Amino acid sequence: MIRFIAFADSLSAWFGKAFGWLVIMMTLGMSYEVFVRYALNRPTSWALDVSFIMYGTLFMMGGAYTLSRGGHVRGDFVYRLWAPRTQAAVDLVLYLLFFFPGVTALILTGWKYSTRSWGYAEVSVNSPAGIPIFQFKSVLVAAGILLFIQGIAQVFRCILCMREGYWRVAEEDVVETEQLLVKQAADSD
Secondary structure (H helix, E strand, O other): HHHHHHHHHHHHHHHHHHHHHHHHHHHHHHHHHHHHHHHHHOOOOOHHHHHHEEEEHHHHOOOOHHHHHOOOOHHHHHOOOOOOOHHHHHHHHHHHHHHHHHHHHHHHHHHHOOOOOHHHHOOOOOOOOOEHHHHHHHHHHHHHHHHHHHHHHHHHHHHHHHOOOOOOOOOOOOOOHHHHHHHHHHHHH
C-alpha cells in the first residue's frame, strides 16, 4: 500500500506540475489579447476559447494533485475534532459511496463525449475561429483516470490510518510564500 501511495502521489504531482505551466501560457495569451484589443484595436477571434480550454485543462488535470496534497475544500469544522481513526473511517466510507461512483461516471461520460467529439473533429461554436475542442474532451477521461488512481491511494491512506492511528501525508513539495517569509523572519531573529 505504501508503494502505491508513493506512486500515485508522484504521478499526480508530475501531472499537476506539468499542467501548472498553463498558468503562464494563459497569462501570455490574455496579455496578448488585451494588447491587441486595446492598443491596436484588433481583437482576436480565438483568445476567449483558448483561455477557456487552458483553464479547464489546468483545473481538471490539477485535481488529482490537489487531492494528494489534501487541498480540496472540506467542511472540517467538526471533522478536525475527531481522532485520526474516526476521520479515516468516515473518509473511507465517503470515498466508497461518493468519490468512486462520481469519478467513474466522469470517466465513462468523458469517454462517450470524447469519442463522439473526435469522430467529427468538434470545434467551438463560441467564436468564428472554430477552435478545435475535441482534444479537450479527452482531458475529462485523463483527469478521471488520474483521480481514480489517486483515490485508491487515499483509500490506502485511510486503511493505514485506521491501523496505525495517524495520517500519512504526501511529501511536501510546495511551500507558500507567506510560510517562507515567516520561517526566514524566525531564522533571522
